[in-house]
Every structure is written in structure tokens, then in C-alpha cells.
Amino acid sequence: MKHAFPSFGEEAGIAAARWRITVRGTVQGVGFRPFVYHEATTRGLAGWVKNTSTGVVIEVEGSPALLSGLADVLHHTPPSNARITAIDIREVTPSDEAGFRIAKSEQGGCRRVNLLPDLATCEACLAEMRDPSNRRYRYPFINCSGCGPRYSIIHGLPYDRAQTSMQHFALCAACRAEYDDPANRRFHAEPIACPACGPRLTLHDASGEPLETGDMALLAASQAIRDGSIVAVKGLGGFHLVTDARNEAAVALLRTRKRRNEKPFAVMFQSLAAIRSCCDLTPAAEALLSSSARPVVLLPYLDGPITRSVAPDNPRLGVLLPYTPLHHRLMDEVGFPIVATSGNLSGEPIVIDDAEAQARLAGIADLFLVHDRPIVRPIDDSVAQVVCGEPQLLRRARGYAPAPIPLVHTMAGLLAVGGQLKTTVALTRETDVVVSQHLGDLETTATRQAHADAIDDLVRLHDLKPRVAICDAHPDYASRQTAERLGLPTIAVQHHLAHVAACLAENDLTPPALGVAWDGTGHGPDGTIWGGEFLLLKKHGWSRVARLRPFRLPGGEAAIREPRRAALGLLYAAYGERSFAMRKLPPLAAFASEELPILRTMLERGVNAPLTSSMGRLFDACAALVGLRQRSSFEGQAAMSLEGTARDGVAARPYAFPLKALPDGDMAELDWQPAIDALLADLHAGVEAAAIADAWHRGLAHAILDVARHVGEQRVVLAGGCFQNVRLTEAAIGALRSSGFEPIWHRQVPPNDGGLALGQVAWTAWMETRGKRSCA
Template sequence: MQTQCRKINVSGVVQGVGFRPFVHHIAIENGLCGYVKNTGNDVEIVSEGKKENIERFLHELQSKRPPLASVDQIRTKVSRVSGFSNFSILDSEQDESARSIIPPDTAICSDCLRDMYDSKDRHFHYPFTSCTNCGPRYSLVSSLPFDRGNTSMDQFPLCTECSLEYKFPSDRRFHAQATCCPECGPVLSFTNCSGDVLASGHDAILRCAELIDEGSIVAIKGYGGFHLVCDATSDSAVLNLRDSLNRSAQPFAVMAKDIDTVSSFACINAEESSLLQSRQLPIVVLDKNGDFSLSSHIAPDLHNMGVMLPYSGTHHLLFDNTDSAVYVMTSANLPGLPMLTDSEEALSDLSRIADHFLLHNYVIRNRIDDSVIRLINGKKAFIRRSRGFVPERIELPFSIESVIGVGPELNTTVTLAKDNNAYISQYIGNTSHFETAQYHKQVISDLERLTKINPYRWGCDLHPEFNTTRFAQEQGGNRTVFVQHHYAHIVSLMVDNLLPADSRIIGIALDGAGYGEDGTIWGGEVFEATYSGYERVAHLMEQSMPGGDMAAIYPSRMVLGMLHDVLEPEELRELPLYFRHGESERNVVLQQLERNVNLVRTSSFARVLDSAAALLGISHYRSYQGEPAMKLESVARDGVHDLDLPVVCKRGVLDTTSLLYGLYERLDSHDVRDLAYSIEDALAVGVAELAVSAAKKRSIDVIGLSGGVAYNEHITGRICEVVKDSGFEFLTHNRIPCGDGGVSLGQAVVAGYSERRS
């Protein structure tokens, strides 16, 4: 039989994951000659041999693949036979394509853990042990291709033994760019807050574990940045941490030694258990269980909390040597600023917060926070999509030109997209802070370099005062596309569900605030949406926010705004509310409402939840994002009786004043848990009914939900129920955050879609 030749291009996550040795292996098995090499961000294969062998090879390329690899596309073309005599792995080559990308950071694998615990292996007790199947990736990389020279490991030349493994095709560490050992790799050191080294290597682990057990707060440098760590069972340690961070109530995530330990303080169902132990090892939001034994200050007044398992060698070694099986493990940052990644900066910025530091000596190139996932009615919802997932490709349902979405302001991400590929960045944070806005710019340039996408159009929020909007305008000029916030949410939902280009849905977007086309603040919206535009078909009643954002921070102000027209002045004065400046503030707010001074109109859904939380005495101050609504959810969870609050919809507007008034009327006669449950329920039903009636009127059979309120399990579940009972298909998010972390993708796609048509 005649020898044939195929030139094959593979795109996907194919670099830094042992893909070339895998190709080498199956080529040899099939008796093929030729080569494999990394191009810019694809893998190129030339294979020569018998036709059926090539075909089996092509099949195995897709069916076998190494654990971390994912293949998006294989393009094959017939080529001229050049008569190779063997199959070889060639060096990498630069290229300008934008189809593949480096893999996310991955938890240490079981093989490497075995090496780390084997006293005869040279990786014994070495926390940076990694191989082609595990370890940090994205956080190490500065540019493509993913070669050691383009990573932080370039400062650590391989020793003889590591080098042998690195060069031997059948070794697990063949071309493992981050491989290293105690001989040649980074080292741990344990320091006091002035940076004096107290111990290094394995002793650093031992001292660190010992001091955490004694109640110290330690800043630990990890994969993508610093964590602040303390014993999660110690009230005094947790309170110390709260004090020094000035974080009165924001929940802390914890890391538990193993899954059995988790089940000692949290409820885990089968799905949550597999999510907790999935290869990304994200933070999973779990309900606390009945005999919760951790400090009550970890997630005060909430029924749930974020939990993760050890993912780095350092974590495993710490838990081997500690008495505390659960650590608080929270991103180390000053309020509103990005997580710290640099040792020097951490030593200076955290010196008043951490007692000690556990440092390593390689550079973190890309900051990356832990991912946070919550199961909502059995479906995975990303609260934060970062470590373990970024920069994985998001497949788009159609092809678009090169675009960027710069995101909104809080919890922002950026998205670069081209063809049918989108890359959502890691969590960036609150860009109203200058330092975070600088980081936002940095992420854009890093991601441009790694994806080789050079955006033509710039999608941004409609809010004129966001730093992200200003930046997009500076960069994009007349190629800037302003995308209404909730429309971006709905488009991200359509993309998430791979709806084709001509789709039309009824989209429900529920969140705190987005600048509306009419200059008011939207947040409880029902849209008829396509990829090319939308119509606002229904929304919550517009309410006054006295003093703008002050009404979001102190929800009692919002209560006065909502009830001002239905209660007498004496009744308003007697409402059980809290004002920072006491009764004189209540009077000022009432005067503001009376005289229309500094009021803003809003149809926000979250502000109604906040108001309910304030009226029910559950929460009076927002010290972290979503606090009043989250605390309301925790109380509502124990509600059993639906109190039939009046759900009144007129001409596409849900009357939220009637709902809150209904709550007011029942304040003295009912249990707070039932009241909380009932208002969530009534709001959900009201919004769902608005959507269903719009869908009927417009003969649309798909209804979807997006926006940060979708993290509320009760509300999402209830909307789903009403929509499905009415015979409509119901869409929620799956791959993309429903909160503001998904907005950049919606912006990018809207910008790209407008380009596509012109």
C-alpha cells in the first residue's frame, strides 16, 4: 500500500498538557513517521504512513487525549510525502493564530502527591512538585508558546535529573514546563512580618502549621496570589482577622483537610461532593450543617459558606502537620484592591494584618483568585470564574470579528473574542478603585498577548462614569459600542446556551443596578431580546433612591422611598429602621422625598430585597456586596408559610410598593422567616408572570434568567417553576457567571455581532 501524508492542525488546550508526547506515542503505535510541534498556540502534526494507520491515528487523537487537554478543532489536509524516517517532537514556533490557549492552573495530581510523600523520591516533601498533568500554568505564563522560557520558571534552570525527565518522551514530566525539584526549583520560606526568614523548605511548613495552630494569621503565597490564613475553629483568630481587615461581616472561605472534614460542618450532596473534588478544586458554596463546629464569625448570619479542598503541594503539607483541620483561606487584599501577588508588596501592605508570611520565590505573572461555584437547584452557577477555568475557551454559537468587552465596574472581568471563540478573563474586581482599574488595563494587555486577539470593536457599559467605559472610549474611539448592562446579561445568557444567531427570547435580568437607556437605574427588567437588539417589555415599578448610592448602603433609606406615598408621616416615623445619623437623618430623607432633592429613580430588584431586609430588621447596612439580600435569603430559607402578598402587575410594571406595604401590614402578626420567604416568593412570581405574559403576547417560547439575583436559589427556583408550568422553556447560566462577571462577554458579543452585520 502507498504511503500517504497528512498535515494536521489541532487547536484547543493543547500546549503545556503533555499533548505532544501523547501524539508522539500514538504515532509510534500506529507506525507513522513525521513530526509534531507547537506553533503559536496550536499543535501542528505531519504524519506519513498507511492510509488506515493515519485514520486510526486521527481517531485516537480525539478519543484518547491527555487529562488536561481539550481539543476544539482538528483540521486535516493532504500533503506531499517527504519521506520521514521516524516520528519526532520539534521545537516550538511562533504564529499569529488565535484558536488555542494555555491551560488553567490545575491542582497537584495524585502521581505528584505520591512522589511528594515518597521518602525515596527526590520530590519528597517538595511542595512545587508538578508534571504535565498538573500544577500552575496560566499564573506562570508571560507569553506564548507555553515554553519554560516564557514562564516564571525561566529563573530556575533544570538540574540534571529534572532535565532528563523533561527530555524523555515517555516520562510524565516530558516537556512539563513547570517541573522542578529541591535541587533546582523554588523554595519556601517562613518569615515574620519584617521579612526575616525564620525557617525554609519543609521546616517552613512545620513552623507555619504550628503558628496557625497557635492562633496566628499567616499570609501564604500560592498559585495566583496571597491568601490570609488562620484556624477556622478559633473565634479569636477569625475576629482578629476581621478587625485587621476591617471586614465586619463579609464571609470568609475555608479550606478543609479532606472531604470527610467538610462533611463534619457542611451538608454535601453527591453533586457538591464531586464539584468539591473536581480537578479545578474550586470554592463550593455549601449549607452549614446542624452541628457546625467552626467559628460562628466565618460567615455570620448566613446559612451557607464557601469551602474548598487543598490544591497545592503546600496546602497538602500544611494539613499533614497541623492540628486544625480547617483553615480560613481568604484572598489577601486591601478593601477593593486586587489580591496581592508580590512578596515585597505583601510584606509591606499586610504587615499590620498578618503575623507571619509563608513565601515562595517565583514570580506570579497572572494574578488569579479562587473560583467560586454554587449549585442552584442542581445546576452549577459560577459566582466567580477564575482559577482552574480561566483562560479556557468559551465556544460561541456563531463567528464574530475581533472584539473586546471591558465589563462593568464591580466584579468585572474582560472578554476577548474572535471567530467563534471567546476568552473571559479572571476576576478583576471593583474598578472604581484606581489600582483595580490599572489592573483591568493590565489584564487586557496580557490577555491580548496570550490570545493574539487584537480587538477592533470595544464593547462597554452604558454607564458614563465607569472607569471601564472611559477606558473603552479612549481605546476604541468611534469603534466603541455601548451596551446596556442588562442587555449584556441577557446576551451572555443566550451565548451560554449556544442559541443560534437568529434567536429571540424573553430575558429576565435581575440585579442591583445598571444604567438604563432613559437615564434611570434599571435592575428588574424583562426584555424581548435578539443578538441585534432588545425591547424593554416589562420591569419593576420605579422607586426613589434618596441620595443615590447611600440608599444601597443603608437600605432603610430605600424603605422610606418605597413607602413614602402609602404611609402617613407618623407611620413613616415609627417604622423600625436604622439610620446612621439617627432620627435627624430619617427626617432629612423624608424631606428629600417631599421636596425631590437628590433622588434617583430605580427599577432595581436587589434594592427591593434590601428594603425587605431592612424593614424586617434583618440587615441595615451593606458592608459587602449583596449583604442585605443574602441575609434575607438565609432567613427566608426557614420560612414555611406563604402569606400571599399582593402581586399586582399593571401594564408590564410589577408594583413593588404594594408588596413592601403588604409586608408592613403583616409585620406584627407573622414570623419574620415567613415574611422573608413570602416577599422573595411574591417578587419571583410577579417577575415570572410579567415574562410569561410578554412571551405569550409575542409568541416566543423561551424565557431565560440572568443577573446577580439568579444566585438566590429560592427566587430562581420559583421563577423556573412558574415559567415551566406555563409551558415555556427556561434558560439559566451554565458556563458563564450570571452576575457581573459575565457582562463583559455579553458586551463583546453585542459589539462583534454589530460588526458581523455591517
């Protein structure tokens, strides 16, 4: 954090001085002005504090000693949710002002203030909501200056009620008195509300007819959930589809209606104790679950009431705690875990509007529990896990976005549009980059429109005119097509380069580094499908120093949904024609006899069978060979099955993935052949799948170490969707550390394609500072 204090020299002993203090960062919507008011009046200082487009500005007058005390408090003990990036102090002429006040917010000017993510309900508000003597008893929209909606309700800056979706709710006398009272916890709390003047609940049936209002609506919805119904609940950043997580029939019906065959659902629990009763809950995971962000956290599921169809064939469960008063009220009433999954059809954006919900969720939800506070922008739940005892985000959304990420050597006005899957967009400011919330996969017209809307929203909120649009190098990505329609100069950054740059950037680092970029698919400059790459990033460019040995994917993109195809392509690359005689292997046995001649022709002629160096497809092939998964209903399912099957210490040795130099001498190659030979031998010998999976993961971790030794770069970056795999990531980190290397991995930004936008702007900014414009 930057800060500057004036030097008074010989004038330090004057009776009174006046300072103008500008505080930048996340300082609006966190109770910062009430905090300053309290600290100033406690010291008997005069002046004012106000929100501006650049942050919070304070003019304060008194003795230099008292002024220094105030500055020290701002620096060391600001409000808990504030994130200060700079404090600038300069001396101005005293005005003999009396008293201290909160001045009217200032509009206009260059917008440098940070938008605040939505904050989980605080304990003080929960206590009031559960107190029968309190006027907000059972009120599902209670909040204060330290909690409640922020980003999901903001129309513009500075952050004032008139700039939020609460502008339509006129304060009653009681709320106005609290809002104006400096001693009150709701002093200048912009979303302040109560039953007399704030938002209200309504319960609708499937046809849109209102059934109940207010607390009776919530009670009726709770009873419906107990009875096994599916209820669409309007929350903070969109709708949830809610049903009893213990009820097999209800969960199966939700899967059928939502068209989500096997992908896990998140489960909301009432308390940490309830989670602890059925999941392995570490202190790090507990802290993550109970943080103000309240993400969904992936935990090992031990035993309990949750029906297994919530997360079929998955040893982990995505769990979360209530984070709004409405969720707390709902959980207080039902008293058991509920499925709380995004309110949408699979592949579509989350629904935020009441009428849209009634139309798009028709046939899915039996009832609709809605409220009349508009949601300004869709924000899905964040998803996280714990890696090496530290949080790692897998989906950065509610509670985290749009908190900025500091960026070394940034330049304002770089706009990145991300990739095709798990997309985000990003915009650079003078010293940092703002990354949007998770937007989803750009596979439908609706998600593509949401992506375009997010770009407009980001630019408008920050009042920054982009000067360059940065996209993925894949020519067919919808995000790239959007970038090309913006009318700006366009720069393409290679997919895996962006992955590595994102990981460096979020760790506040710049090249040089060795990047290990492992994922499912990325467009390679050589026209092949990359995904098992080792990239050496230097101060003035990058090079591909090693790769996974390529193999063909019969059927091309069909192999993404059918791991058996990846396995067949791998076997053909290893054993040629002999592979088609291995009919007892699970992937070959999964094909109909008439399919195999067609696939053989594809592989022999290289027709509709592109070459790939993808580590994601290699994981798919292993899962298919072991017999875990021949088809996948969602991205990464086969690899997740392989990770979940592995157990520590059951394999005698890790599989070997030797590093071999290629004939041209410029690049090396990880050869998977010895590992496949060993895997097939273990299968023939009846070795259990847990041992094979363990040997596979540890072998790949050792392979990363071998390449690091070969290249000789101490800093090794682990990026790409494969490093969502906790077992692989922790094994690689351990192997690298034990040999003196510095492993770098993702924490704040997902290792999957949700981090691409950050990597795109980071690499472009670094190259611009070095006078280079060709970034691909």
C-alpha cells in the same frame, strides 16, 4: 468540534501515506504532545509533533488504517484536560521518515491556541509527595504534565518552559531525564521541578527578615497557624491570608486588620470527608469541589468547629479543598480547617509579588511564607454554587479563566472592558471570546491599574489588535473611561442588555428571548436607575417590555449601604406621609429622630432621591422591613440575609406582584404594593420571618412567569446579580418549566457583573452581523 478527514479514494490501499494534522483548542499544557508521541509510537508511525501559535501540529506517516486509528483517538479520547475545538487533516507527500519525535516549538504566526487554566495537583503527584522513598517527598512544587501551574506562570505562547516564569530554574540531570523520557509522566511537563533545581520556600517575619527555608519554613508557618497567628502564604495566583478557622480571636483579628467587617471568609478543608462532617454536601457539589478547577463552593453549614465569625449570620460557608502541593503540605501539617482569604486589604487587588506583599500586607500578616517562583498575573480563587443540580460560577478566575467561550456569529478584535464592579475584560477571536479572570471592583487606583494591565495582557497574549472598545452605558464608570482612552471607536451597551446577552452567549444561543435582568444598579437610557427589567431581545434590536414599579432612594448611593433607606423610600411610595408615622417598623426605628425630617424633605422634593426600578434595592427594603439588616457592610448582604432566612413550605401563599399596563401601552409594570401590604400585615400578626421570606421569593418567581405569559416569548433568560440567589433562581426555573417555558440561566459565567464583558461583545457581534452599529 470540527474535524476533516482526507479521502483517499482508489489510493486508500497504498502502503504508506503522510498526514498533516492541526489540532486547535486547549491543547498546550495538558500533556498533548506526550499523548500523541505515545499513540504514534505504539502504532509504529513515523513523523513529529510540535506546539505552534495555532495549536498542535502533527505530521505522521504510515498505513492509512493506522493513521485513521490515530485520528480516531485524537477525536474521541484526548487527554482529560484537553478541550479540542477543531481537527484539520490533509494529506501531504510521504518522506520515508524513520521514528517519531517531539519537534521544537514554532514561534510566530497568528495565535489561535487556547491558554490553559491552572490545574489542581493530581493524585499521582500527591502520592509521590507523601512517599518517603520518592525524591520529591514533601516537595511543595511537585507537578506533571497533567497538573500544576499554567495560566499563572505563562509569559507568552507557544507554551514552553522558556515562555513561563520557570525559565529561571535550570533543570537538574534527574529532571531533565524525566522531561526527555517519552515513557515518563513528566515528559515535556514545562513546570517540572524538584528540590534540587526548583523553587524553594522561605519564611519571613513581619519586618521581612528570613527565619527559615525549605521544609522548615513550612513547618514553622504551620506551627504559627496552630498558635493563632495570621500567615500570608504565596500560592498559585497570589497570596492568601491564612489563620485557624476554629479560633475566634484569630478570625476577629484578621477581620480588624483586613478591614473586612462581616463579609464571609473562605475556609480550606483537608478532605471531602472533613467538609461532609459539617456541611450539606451533595454529589454535584462534591464533584465541583474535587474537579481540577477546585473552586470555593458555597454550601449549607450544618455544625462543626468553624467559628461563626468566619461567615456571620450566613447559613452557608464557602469551602474549598487544597489545590496546590503547597496547600496540601500545609493542610497535612496543621490538620484542621483554615481561613484562606485573598491577600489584600478589602477593595484592593490580590497581591502577587513578595516585596509588594511585605509592603501592602504589613500590619495584617504576622509571618510571610513565600517562594521564588514568580507569579505572572494575579488570579484569585473562583467561587461557585449549585443551582438545579448544576454548577454555577459566581466568580470566574483560577481553574476556569481564560478558557474561551464559543460565540455564535463572532468577529475577531472586539474588546469589552466590563462594568464597575466584579469586573472582567473580554476579547473576541474568530469563533470564540476569551474572558479574563475576575479583576475586582474599580473603586481604587490599584484595581483600575489592574484592569488596564489585564487589557494589555489579553491583547498581547493573543496577538490581536482590537478594532472596537465596548463599554457600559454608564458615563461615570471607570471602565468606560479606560475604553475611551484606548483611542479606538467606542460602543456603549446598556447594562441590563449586556446581562441578558451574556447569559444567552454562554448557553450558545442568540435572540430572540425574554430577558429578566434583576440587579442592584444599572444606568437606564431614561436617566433613572434600572435593576428590575424585562427586556425583549430580537434579531435586530431590543425593547423594555416591563419593569418593576419605581420608588425613590433617599440619599442616592447611600441607600446601597443602608437598606433602611430603600425601605423608607418604598414605604413613602406606597403610603406617602403616613409612612413616617410607622415608627415601630424596624427601618424607621433605626433612624435617629433628627434624620427623618431631612429624609422626608428629600422624598417630598425628589432631591438626592433618585427613582429606581431596582430589584436589588427592593430585596434590601424587604430585608430591612423584616428586621434582618438596616445597614450592609458588603454588596448583597441584606438580600443574602433574606434568602438565608427563608424556609420551604412555611408560607401559606406567595405574595402577589401583579402586572399592570402603563398608560402609554408600550410597557407593563410589576406592582410591589400588594406584596408590601401583605408583608406589613404579616409583621403585625407576628408571622415569622422565615414565612415572610418564603412568600417573598415564591411571589417574585410567579411574577416572572406572569410576565413571560404576557410577552409570549418561550425562551426566558434569568440574568443579573439577583440570580445569585439560589432560592429565587430555582423557584423561577421551576415555575417557568411547569408552564412550558424554556428557562435559561448562568453556569459558566457569573450572573453578576462578572459577565458583563461577555455580554458586551456578544451583543455587539450579533448586531454587526446584521449590519447594525448602534448597540446601546
